[in-house]
Amino acid sequence: MGEAVHEAAVEKFRVSVVGSGNWGSVAAKLVASNTIGHPFFHDEVRMWVFEEVLPCGEKLSDAINRTNENVKYLNGVKLGKNVVADPDLENAVREANMLVFVTPHQFMKGICKRLGGKIRSDAEGISLIKGMEVKKEGPCMISKLITDMLGINCCVLMGANIANEIAFEKFSEATIGYKHSKEVAQRWAKLFSQSYFLISAVQDIEGVELCGTLKNVVAIAAGLVDGLDMGNNTKAAIMRIGLREMRALSKRLFSSVKDSTFFESCGVADVITTCLGGRNRRVAEAFARTGGKKSFNELEAELLQGQKLQGVSTAKEVYDVLSHRGWQGLFPLLTTVHKICIGLLPPSAIVEYSEHAPNCSLVEGSAECY
Amino acid sequence: MGEAVHEAAVEKFRVSVVGSGNWGSVAAKLVASNTIGHPFFHDEVRMWVFEEVLPCGEKLSDAINRTNENVKYLNGVKLGKNVVADPDLENAVREANMLVFVTPHQFMKGICKRLGGKIRSDAEGISLIKGMEVKKEGPCMISKLITDMLGINCCVLMGANIANEIAFEKFSEATIGYKHSKEVAQRWAKLFSQSYFLISAVQDIEGVELCGTLKNVVAIAAGLVDGLDMGNNTKAAIMRIGLREMRALSKRLFSSVKDSTFFESCGVADVITTCLGGRNRRVAEAFARTGGKKSFNELEAELLQGQKLQGVSTAKEVYDVLSHRGWQGLFPLLTTVHKICIGLLPPSAIVEYSEHAPNCSLVEGSAECY
Numbered sequence: 211m212g213e214a215v216h217e218a219a220v221e222k223f224r225v226s227v228v229g230s231g232n233w234g235s236v237a238a239k240l241v242a243s244n245t246i247g248h249p250f251f252h253d254e255v256r257m258w259v260f261e262e263v264l265p266c267g268e269k270l271s272d273a274i275n276r277t278n279e280n281v282k283y284l285n286g287v288k289l290g291k292n293v294v295a296d297p298d299l300e301n302a303v304r305e306a307n308m309l310v311f312v313t314p315h316q317f318m319k320g321i322c323k324r325l326g327g328k329i330r331s332d333a334e335g336i337s338l339i340k341g342m343e344v345k346k347e348g349p350c351m352i353s354k355l356i357t358d359m360l361g362i363n364c365c366v367l368m369g370a371n372i373a374n375e376i377a378f379e380k381f382s383e384a385t386i387g388y389k390h391s392k393e394v395a396q397r398w399a400k401l402f403s404q405s406y407f408l409i410s411a412v413q414d415i416e417g418v419e420l421c422g423t424l425k426n427v428v429a430i431a432a433g434l435v436d437g438l439d440m441g442n443n444t445k446a447a448i449m450r451i452g453l454r455e456m457r458a459l460s461k462r463l464f465s466s467v468k469d470s471t472f473f474e475s476c477g478v479a480d481v482i483t484t485c486l487g488g489r490n491r492r493v494a495e496a497f498a499r500t501g502g503k504k505s506f507n508e509l510e511a512e513l514l515q516g517q518k519l520q521g522v523s524t525a526k527e528v529y530d531v532l533s534h535r536g537w538q539g540l541f542p543l544l545t546t547v548h549k550i551c552i553g554l555l556p557p558s559a560i561v562e563y564s565e566h567a568p569n570c571s572l573v574e575g576s577a578e579c580y
Numbered sequence: 581m582g583e584a585v586h587e588a589a590v591e592k593f594r595v596s597v598v599g600s601g602n603w604g605s606v607a608a609k610l611v612a613s614n615t616i617g618h619p620f621f622h623d624e625v626r627m628w629v630f631e632e633v634l635p636c637g638e639k640l641s642d643a644i645n646r647t648n649e650n651v652k653y654l655n656g657v658k659l660g661k662n663v664v665a666d667p668d669l670e671n672a673v674r675e676a677n678m679l680v681f682v683t684p685h686q687f688m689k690g691i692c693k694r695l696g697g698k699i700r701s702d703a704e705g706i707s708l709i710k711g712m713e714v715k716k717e718g719p720c721m722i723s724k725l726i727t728d729m730l731g732i733n734c735c736v737l738m739g740a741n742i743a744n745e746i747a748f749e750k751f752s753e754a755t756i757g758y759k760h761s762k763e764v765a766q767r768w769a770k771l772f773s774q775s776y777f778l779i780s781a782v783q784d785i786e787g788v789e790l791c792g793t794l795k796n797v798v799a800i801a802a803g804l805v806d807g808l809d810m811g812n813n814t815k816a817a818i819m820r821i822g823l824r825e826m827r828a829l830s831k832r833l834f835s836s837v838k839d840s841t842f843f844e845s846c847g848v849a850d851v852i853t854t855c856l857g858g859r860n861r862r863v864a865e866a867f868a869r870t871g872g873k874k875s876f877n878e879l880e881a882e883l884l885q886g887q888k889l890q891g892v893s894t895a896k897e898v899y900d901v902l903s904h905r906g907w908q909g910l911f912p913l914l915t916t917v918h919k920i921c922i923g924l925l926p927p928s929a930i931v932e933y934s935e936h937a938p939n940c941s942l943v944e945g946s947a948e949c950y
Contacts, residue, residue: 370816380810381931383817408817408933440750442856446740447753447778450849457843469839473827478848479820486812486856561751563778 224252225401226306228321229313229338230259230274230295233373235284237312237338240376240402242290251401253292258302260313271295287377300328308401311356311364312338318352322359335364336386336398340422341520344527346534348463351419353387363391365398366415368422369475370483379406385476386411387418410474416464417471421456425484426521427528428452430494430547432485434560437498444561448543449485451563453478455541459528462537489514490521498557506551522551592619595771596626596676598691599683599708600644600665603743605654607682607708610746610772612660621771623662628672630683641665657747670698678771681726681734682708688722692729705734706756706768710792711890714897716904718833721789723757733761735768736785738792739845740853749776755846756781757788780844786834787841791826795854796891797898798822800864800917802855804930807868814931818913819855821933823848825911829898832907859884860891868927876921892921 225245227238238257245251259271264282273281274295278288296302299321303309307330313321318339335356342352356364369384376382384402386409388395395411403409412418431452435445453472460467471477485491493509500509510519529548532538538545542563549555595615597608608627615621629641634652643651644665648658666672669691673679677700683691688709705726712722726734739754746752754772756779758765765781773779782788801822805815823842830837841847855861863879870879876892899918902908908915912933919925 370813370820372811372813375811375813381814381817383820406931441742441745442853443740443742443745444751446849446852446856447751447845449852450740450753450843450845453848454843469843472843473820473824475817475820478823479816482816482819482852483812486816561776
């Protein structure tokens with residue numbers, strides 16, 4: 211840490227949060243409580259707000275700065291007086307050398323286009339964005355998009371992180387994935403750590419980031435089991451098989467991915483949280499209860515009030531990768547989830563693996579199956 | 581499999597189940613549906629019944645043989661006509677060369693004493709018994725007790741296995757742990773496998789067997805989180821930390837234990853099942869709700885109608901090992917559970933790890949924590 215002290219003496223790190231939804235606001239709160247009065251960080255945390263006009267006519271950014279709360283996306287929680295909402299994207303990031311990206315994933319390309327050449331050359335990024343797309347050629351990692359388009363190094367932070375629970379300071383954990391520099395990862399950990407929010411860091415950015423996307427497919431599977439009233443035992447088995455296939459697929463896509471990453475918060479803990487609560491699980495449960503008679507689209511519209519379901523589209527994207535590479539037989543759960551989602555198989559197929567017994571050999575060093 | 585065919589031509593394997601409680605009866609049912617009409621196995625499965633007289637005056641073993649159901653411990657489920665209940669322990673095992681042990685763990689020493697010299701010299705054993713004792717000098721593995729006292733090789737079978745759910749053929753998985761012979765493990769897998777009960781085998785008998793005991797301490801932790809109304813996020817974090825400490829402790833106790841074992845059904849899946857349902861979780865939730873004012877003993881008597889809670893005594897045994905070796909600081913969750921159980925710490929301490937940040941370095945190749 212000697213070096214960090216030295217750097218701090220020269221110039222304090224300055225943080226901006228790009229995004230101000232539910233999770234973005236919680237991230238700003240976490241960060242702001244660490245920067246204030248800290249020798250290495252500037253107190254002020256600038257938060258870019260995608261401007262909206264509230265029903266009362268006030269602009270969202272003005273309301274945040276007036277009340278110190280994100281009245282729309284995280285009502286009732288003080289963000290910290292050192293959080294400044296800024297509706298001007300370029301202005302919000304101009305002075306920062308620590309950029310926290312936390313927007314819906316489909317916005318990131320546009321944001322990167324606007325920010326090209328407008329950020330500090332010594333900036334570092336971290337992405338809290340779950341749910342990148344998985345294209346046939348392979349996953350389109352958000353961290354890589356940021357690195358490629360902005361020319362900066364980018365870590366990721368994932369984990370069992372329900373924004374509202376962390377907002378109320380309930381105990382939780384998160385995992386930082388980094389590519390090269392352990393020192394940079396430590397700096398990010400210092401920025402986010404709280405006594406109720408423990409951070410660990412692993413040198414496996416792809417593994418950590420893939421967890422955040424693939425878990426949504428597993429949550430669909432778990433929801434189907436709930437809707438079929440199969441009990442905790444079956445649900446646990448499906449979650450385990452899901453975690454195994456997440457691990458095996460990640461390792462096939464990136465040979466650098468480590469088994470141990472899936473024991474971290476981003477792996478097993480996020481799978482548990484997402485399969486216990488969460489909208490993917492919920493809609494899948496409803497789907498199984500209707501016997502597949504209502505489509506996921508219909509149920510999404512009925513149950514989610516405009517929120518979007520990521521698991522179904524990710525299941526399709528993953529299926530495209532699997533069929534493109536001829537891997538369907540190796541990933542029975544991921545394959546079956548997609549076939550159930552599009553009506554090719556009934557919901558009960560989620561627990562029928564007798565024909566394609568689990569192919570354990572696809573994960574190195576794991577069990578032999580019979 | 582050529583060799584098995586050869587052996588079968590000479591003599592078929594003959595199975596006895598030592599035990600006839602809830603899980604023992606389900607085990608007999610699983611096994612019996614595989615032995616019937618099978619070229620390698622004798623049809624008949626003998627099940628030793630600890631004799632009881634039912635309220636109607638009939639002996640339990642007679643009732644089982646008359647109805648083909650264990651009317652006391654698994655009512656309403658046919659065991660298979662080839663299951664024969666036998667109240668005479670020595671007679672029940674005399675001809676068998678595949679012995680399935682599935683009794684409460686405290687009975688095994690006495691059973692082994694009675695069986696010494698009374699079993700076939702070519703017999704193989706498998707233990708389905710969860711919850712061996714953990715003594716200061718180290719865990720007293722049931723599989724080792726059987727090997728030492730009976731002079732036979734002994735595998736273990738563990739996993740997310742709620743007996744009643746498997747009795748009704750709901751999808752589940754299990755893990756066989758073996759010491760040397762993969763061929764013997766495969767024979768056991770063949771005996772237990774069903775389309776709804778998938779088996780994998782790992783060469784890590786200690787790891788598999790320790791999972792079945794240590795998970796009960798994690799379930800106490802999860803129940804405390806439920807009782808504190810902390811939400812799914814915190815619960816997932818606690819389950820993850822629990823799984824990590826199970827893994828780290830098992831590896832410290834036996835250097836042969838493998839990380840990958842904890843991804844199997846005996847590891848992550850059994851932790852999930854036990855932390856979602858189960859009596860350890862349930863009583864710990866009640867304990868937290870009373871603010872620790874009622875003791876675990878009182879709550880056990882109130883809530884469990886005579887059933888016993890394993891987690892609290894295992895937590896104490898584990899604590900004795902940790903303090904004997906000076907490892908408490910390395911295992912904050914396991915240590916804290918015991919201190920809460922005996923009233924030294926309040927239930928809320930289960931989520932207070934700020935002082936003793938997780939010591940990840942205790943698991944090889946895992947994350948660095950901050």
